[in-house]
Amino acid sequence: MNPNINQLQSYPFQKLRDLFKGVAPSCVHQAINLSIGEPKHATPAFISQALTDNLAGLANYPTTQGSEALRLSIANWIARRYNVPVPDIASQVVPVNGSREALFAFAQAVIDTNGRDRFPLPCPPPQAGEGDEDSLREKIVNSPAPIVISPNPFYQIYEGAALLAGAEPLYLNTTPENAYSMDFAGVSDEIWQRTQLVYVCSPGNPTGKVMKLEDWKFLFELSDRYQFVIASDECYSEIYPDEAHPPLGGLEAAARLGRSDYKRLVMFSSLSKRSNVPGMRSGFVAGDAEIMEKFLLYRTYQGCAMNPAVQAASAAAWNDEAHVAENRRLYREKFAAVTAILREGNRLAVEEPDAAFYLWLKVPGSDSAFAQGLYRDYNVTLLPGSFLAREAHGVNPGEGFVRLALVAPLEACIEAAHRINEFRARL
Template sequence: MGEMFEKYPFEKLNELLKDIEPETEKRYILTIGEPQFETPEFIQKSLCENSKYLNKYPKTAGEDILKESMRGFVKRRYGIELKPQELLPTFGTREVLFNFPLFLKPKKTAFPNPFYQIYEGAAIAAGSRIKYLPLTKENNFKNRLSQLDGDEDFIILNSPNNPTASVMSLDELCEWVEYALEKNVIILSDECYSELYFDEKPASMLEACVKVGNNSFKNILVINSISKRSSAPGLRSGFIAGDGEILKNYLQFRTYVGCASPLPLQLAAAKAWSEDEHVEVFRKEYKKNFEIAKETLGIEIPKATFYIWLEVDDDIEFTKKAWKKGVKVMPGRFMGRNGAGEGYVRIALVYSPQETIEALKIIKELL
């Protein structure tokens, strides 16, 4: 059974680099999208204060205080007042991306290529046929309706995008919502990087629904997470929001999955979702890193995420040379299929500005 799944990109990377010993003691791991800034103190304090609630089973549907904080975030950020049945807390978003297709059982799933590997694994586990939607320089790393075959019944979109850092406009998202209604297709929008922006706020597919008059969010679901926003991936706090009819049945499915978040984590997450100032601090740090990257590598600063999708001659050879110098990057082809991602490496700017300068200077020399 396990042979159906591709090796995870990090496993492929370990195999590629296993015989290379870096020439330097100092190592820069720029492969994983894990924030390296400390989780804000007020979130840590809440977790400690509520550890006494470890003696209680958490509800699958989540505590009211957490759901209210998440709906509050959606209201502040997008001006949309979700009904209680239109949002479910989740244990991060990776579990949703994997088990939602198991619940849905789509016949054919489409998603971007390159992609976050869970999209593919979930489709395989659900027995769904796959349609890869290439992200290329020619389409500005944004998926188009023209890429579809027309027989897909489930589509995953990802904006702001991992790994390419592209951002779809509100009008572009509206086209997908209209398509979902016209063809009765379910679309899941992965928006986990929505809060790491540097100028204009990225649009949500929830906003696109409102703009085209789909006020019940029919056939549309979005996911988001606190991991990047609050530098708190260990809290495992995400949500899925949108079509209340689908979520009602999905909640029942989730009671069997057994992925309820422990109460101390829920209460700490509620604090984090309710506060926005700490997020601005992180955005400023990431922007500093991109300004360094612009100065060092001559790249354009993306609208969002903390990734550089850097064009190179040969992503495999570049990755090996970089690790010899102590810098670990992700070859683009490990994140794609059918040649997607070749000639690019993904670099995660998740460290302090000083370490970022040091790492990017090494990359510049290799270019």
């Protein structure tokens, strides 16, 4: 077996099941689950209809690159949404079966563990005739693993992808002190020289933080200097509070900064949250044509072409915005109600996120004790923040926080907020 598998951590929801083992939830309260970030609003009927209307497609093998119709609907969506030129559907856009599999697969395609590319800059890759073979081999074997940088707390797929690609994850803590931003300026030159891939998540899970143009500018400068690839996870991009201010996207930032070739930048997007179809498994990857060409080749072998009926339904979903605006309205309603309740009595410091559907809430004492107590006494399930983060730079930056996913119906979210308040008042 691949020994790197042994480095994989159990998923946060497994940790949650372990935390609740042997704990009986209050039987006088109906269960409310705000732990999983699974959208629960109804799937729009026209998407389900497009799916069933296209079942004839099951008679054909789909291509890995996906239909032209789907790639065109994605490319046009990117252009409309981010105010950028329509990406080239032959070289810059690939549909994927949800962004999760693509975020994972991407590291497998990008990371180079053969050593030569890992020699610190400015040391150039050895040329034929330079040094003897044995010392070269020794240098390669002894060179440190490539680094994959990710935010912390973070979506755990980044870590597993890095480990299984033979890389070493490096976590940048996002905390209230740094306004939940990744502190790229604090990364040493030596670390950057070993870095091959940086995952960013904007809007962030769990903090909802959106990267600003100046954050992107700095990251692009670093990528130019150290040649690492940027994987921009934007699966929450369509869940935002202000209709007039959608979150800035990676491609949009690049185009605004004159980088219209999207050099070393690839974005990951998804219909799961945007269109309430997490079960359909549909998203896309778009960006740097040179990287996309190799990624597509990799995917051909991985064998992850999208079901033709799903392709047709996805094209219909990307072509429509009305259902997405309605989706946002429902989340806005829940955020307004829940934050107002949680602020009553001034016992909890509630900060509205820039975007996404999570509340990242500071709680008194241990986050896992809070989650366990709330489950036991009020039958509300939420996720301890420390389960979403790793100890890095001396702390677990998720410690003391809980994540509430406002995915349940409005009434259930309101009821949960009241119970959280009651529980907090007793602490």
